[in-house]
Amino acid sequence: MESRIDRIKKHLHSSSYKLTPQREATVRVLLENEEDHLSAEDVYLLVKDKSPEIGLATVYRTLELLTELKIVDKINFGDGVSRYDLRQEGAAHFHHHLVCIECGAVDEIQDDLLEDVEAIVERDWNFIIKDHRLTFHGICHRCHDKTKEETAK
Amino acid sequence: MESRIDRIKKHLHSSSYKLTPQREATVRVLLENEEDHLSAEDVYLLVKDKSPEIGLATVYRTLELLTELKIVDKINFGDGVSRYDLRQEGAAHFHHHLVCIECGAVDEIQDDLLEDVEAIVERDWNFIIKDHRLTFHGICHRCHDKTKEETAK
DNA sequence: GATTCAAAATAAAATAATTATCATTAAGTG
DNA sequence: CACTTAATGATAATTATTTTATTTTGAATC
Structure with a gap:
């Protein structure tokens, strides 16, 4: 620290x-x-x-x-x-986020995952990528599991 | 229309x-x-x-x-x-954007490009994706070309 | 066509986030 | 130590957005 x-x-x-x-x-x-x-x-x-x-x-x-x-x-x-x-x-780049639309939690993804996509964008759009923002909106594993339990009752 | x-x-x-x-x-x-x-x-x-x-x-x-x-x-x-x-x-999903940090132009990418990434996220993070936001920040083809011309002089 | 009623619109005020201003303080530098 | 510049704190101002109170609109019914 x-x-x-x-x-x-x-x-x-x-x-x-x-x-x-x-x-x-x-x-x-x-x-x-x-x-x-x-x-x-x-x-x-x-x-x-x-x-x-x-x-x-x-x-x-x-x-x-x-x-x-x-x-x-x-x-x-x-x-x-x-x-x-x-x-x-x-x-080099900003990490990605998972935003849960149920509970509002925000989780982080440190993996890059975008190498292939960025290569395509740079080649096909002739765009020099300096940074990115990627956010997924959906249902996080906690809310998801909870729903499954409810259903199981 | x-x-x-x-x-x-x-x-x-x-x-x-x-x-x-x-x-x-x-x-x-x-x-x-x-x-x-x-x-x-x-x-x-x-x-x-x-x-x-x-x-x-x-x-x-x-x-x-x-x-x-x-x-x-x-x-x-x-x-x-x-x-x-x-x-x-x-x-089904929101399209992506290319934001130029030189001129401020915003171009759109209609191609999905994220199928593979989304499959990984859903599987590895157990997250149900409902939507996404993907924005690349960088230098657009217009500014890029301009710089090349300048250099060529 | 007149009447009723709820949805939607307006204008204005309120709120929330962020930025600008400016006097004051702190930190170097000669 | 005086001097210049950078940074801070308090507050005012600005900007984006939302809320509220009131009025208007338009479809449905009589």
Whole structure:
């Protein structure tokens, strides 16, 4: 964890940004909640627990900066808020998401899966892919299993 | 075009909604600008040209209704606005998009391309896919060609 | 054709998310 | 240490969207 923060620090420095205490607190919250898909407001409330003097605007600015540096990815699942997701270290592309339309859970798929598709798109559409967003909407295994149990009764 | 409106009309009726003049005007704007990815505001302004008395809230409600009936798909490319895209008639899934990070153009891919990926996700994650969103961010063929010409000089 | 009734539309206000402004503070740098 | 710049915090402003209260519309019935 510390080493990861160190690397983020270096990443910031290499673009001549500083890892201020506020930025570090924000990054720590993201690291501690890596599984979740936090909104700016969510991050703000969590950071506030440890650093109560921080302002919401600073959180927004930090998240924007981290997005710009591709340390986090900004994503939108169709509800009105942007969510922020730490990118896996060394990952060239953004990972995929499974959004459950029953319970709202968001699971992540780290596997690439798109190599073949991207090759086709680059060749047939002459489009140079820099990044992607892939989200499946459907019923997650938990809700699915639950339905099966209900039916079995 | 008229027949397509007729089918949308029937679709609405089958869910006991009516195709009111305002809704028809909105649908016509969507049909006439099928290539584009209009925001609610865009749609509103275009509808207003022909039916100046329409209200923005009505446009929002209509777009929401059409989304619910899967006549249009609501999509978000990361700028702050939702965009609305007519679904191809008979299409089971939403088509894909190529967003150019140079010029901002949005091109569509109607081919499915995801059959294999979806099979893997359904099998390995036990997730029942109902819909998807796939967007590639990169450099479109137009910007790409332009760069090549520049270099050739 | 008049009447009734529910759905839909309008206008305006409210809400929610995000961004901009600006005075203040902190962090380097000469 | 003075000076310049960057970053922050509080708040105001903006933008997108939704809600509310009220009016209008149009089909169904008398």
